[in-house]
Amino acid sequence: MKSVEVNFDGLVGPTHNYAGLSYGNVASLNNAASYSNPKEAVLQGLAKMKAMHDLGLTQGVFAPHARPDINVLRRLGFTGTAEQVISKAFKADPVLVRACYSASSMWTANAGTVSPSADTLDGKVHFTAANLNNKFHRSLEPQTTTRLLKAMFNNDDYFSHHTHLPDQGFFGDEGAANHTRLGDEHGEQGLELFVYGASAFNSALPKPSKFPARQTLEASQAICRLHQLKPSSQLMIQQNPDVIDQGVFHNDVIAVGNANVLLCHQQAFLNQSHALQQIKNAYMGNKTLHIIEVPTAKVSVQDAVTSYLFNSQLVSLKNGKMLLVAPHECKNNQAVNSYIEEMIMADNPVDQVQFFDLKQSMQNGGGPACLRLRVALNQPELAAVNPAVILNDSKYQQLCDWANKHYRDKLSNDDFADPNLLIESYNALDELTQHLELGAVYPFQLEG
Numbered sequence: 001m002k003s004v005e006v007n008f009d010g011l012v013g014p015t016h017n018y019a020g021l022s023y024g025n026v027a028s029l030n031n032a033a034s035y036s037n038p039k040e041a042v043l044q045g046l047a048k049m050k051a052m053h054d055l056g057l058t059q060g061v062f063a064p065h066a067r068p069d070i071n072v073l074r075r076l077g078f079t080g081t082a083e084q085v086i087s088k089a090f091k092a093d094p095v096l097v098r099a100c101y102s103a104s105s106m107w108t109a110n111a112g113t114v115s116p117s118a119d120t121l122d123g124k125v126h127f128t129a130a131n132l133n134n135k136f137h138r139s140l141e142p143q144t145t146t147r148l149l150k151a152m153f154n155n156d157d158y159f160s161h162h163t164h165l166p167d168q169g170f171f172g173d174e175g176a177a178n179h180t181r182l183g184d185e186h187g188e189q190g191l192e193l194f195v196y197g198a199s200a201f202n203s204a205l206p207k208p209s210k211f212p213a214r215q216t217l218e219a220s221q222a223i224c225r226l227h228q229l230k231p232s233s234q235l236m237i238q239q240n241p242d243v244i245d246q247g248v249f250h251n252d253v254i255a256v257g258n259a260n261v262l263l264c265h266q267q268a269f270l271n272q273s274h275a276l277q278q279i280k281n282a283y284m285g286n287k288t289l290h291i292i293e294v295p296t297a298k299v300s301v302q303d304a305v306t307s308y309l310f311n312s313q314l315v316s317l318k319n320g321k322m323l324l325v326a327p328h329e330c331k332n333n334q335a336v337n338s339y340i341e342e343m344i345m346a347d348n349p350v351d352q353v354q355f356f357d358l359k360q361s362m363q364n365g366g367g368p369a370c371l372r373l374r375v376a377l378n379q380p381e382l383a384a385v386n387p388a389v390i391l392n393d394s395k396y397q398q399l400c401d402w403a404n405k406h407y408r409d410k411l412s413n414d415d416f417a418d419p420n421l422l423i424e425s426y427n428a429l430d431e432l433t434q435h436l437e438l439g440a441v442y443p444f445q446l447e448g
């Protein structure tokens with residue numbers, strides 16, 4: 001049966017800002033003092049979505065979360081009306097307020113893990129929202145993510161939704177950023193590669209010493225159980241702890257897979273040659289598996305982290321070719337740009353590159369692949385997806401108009417004390433749920 005991979009890109013929310021919240025994510029820390037441009041950010045993301053649609057790919061839209069999260073501020077002891085809560089909290093702790101305003105749900109590679117029906121024993125597509133418990137601002141995401149996923153994939157015959165894993169570091173789960181799938185075709189049974197940063201229970205396994213490992217082995221194992229993954233469809237690989245300490249906070253900052261291609265840095269995995277052999281042995285396709293291992297001598301780990309080469313998307317085009325969807329930063333880095341040119345000429349399926357300006361997201365450590373959640377679907381499953389979240393030319397125009405109407409083009413620290421920002425943000429999102437036909441998904445809609 002013909003299957004497609006749909007990329008559901010996170011629409012950047014109206015309160016996108018740089019608050020320096022993600023210890024271990026170099027860009028987030030480096031840009032903490034910068035002001036942001038939410039309008040530019042959302043339009044940059046939409047331009048990438050439109051380009052994918054224009055290439056003939058099926059492109060989805062994943063709505064942002066309601067920010068600020070007033071409920072968590074109340075839970076932390078701030079009282080009164082929403083305006084009073086913001087005002088008191090801002091006086092007490094501006095960084096806390098900015099965390100509650102974070103638009104981090106834009107990085108939908110962290111929204112959850114998805115297992116296509118070809119890999120699961122019950123033949124359903126399984127979804128588990130990531131608990132993202134390693135960072136406070138991201139730990140606010142899983143409930144709304146689950147509601148959004150249910151509003152997008154609302155059919156029990158095809159889709160199975162699970163509660164996020166326990167909110168605790170032992171089960172730290174960052175979703176598809178540490179998960180990739182290899183196979184000849186999207187519709188055939190594939191090999192799901194789970195890349196964990198550390199084990200919570202097995203102290204014999206190495207850990208990074210400086211920055212946190214956000215994904216645990218135990219979390220990935222739990223996802224396999226929940227998703228009823230066929231044993232031959234699952235493989236656990238440990239990320240190289242040394243590169244986590246150099247700013248590779250998710251595996252998708254050092255490796256990306258698509259169909260029969262795995263593009264990874266030479267230092268991506270622990271005991272790399274053994275890890276790659278395990279992958280080759282477990283690969284179940286008939287085509288040749290191309291492992292493109294980028295040597296440190298050509299692209300250093302630092303270049304990988306600053307350019308986000310491995311956070312490019314690899315997409316299979318209708319004409320059978322494979323495209324690298326890379327951020328502009330790759331073009332501007334001489335070593336990386338030369339490597340891309342060499343890779344495209346070499347004997348492997350990747351034969352094109354397109355660069356995108358995603359600077360607003362990149363400055364928080366989010367490249368092209370961070371912005372999308374991949375869902376492989378067969379035709380009946382695709383037909384069961386909420387059609388209002390699939391991009392077409394008029395939806396693109398509608399969303400650009402919506403963003404131009406509601407978004408500010410500059411946010412700096414003091415703006416977060418302004419109660420109008422809350423009102424503007426909620427109004428924009430309320431309208432968006434109508435454009436995307438999501439029903440009531442946000443706490444401010446559910447609580448009245």
Ligand SMILES: N=C(N)NCCC[C@H](NC(=O)CCC(=O)O)C(=O)O
Binds near residue numbers: 018
């Ligand atoms: N690699 C993937 N898949 N996703 C990138 C996520 C970036 C995000 N940045 C932030 O949350 C920064 C927010 C701030 O500092 O304001 C994070 O660290 O979780």
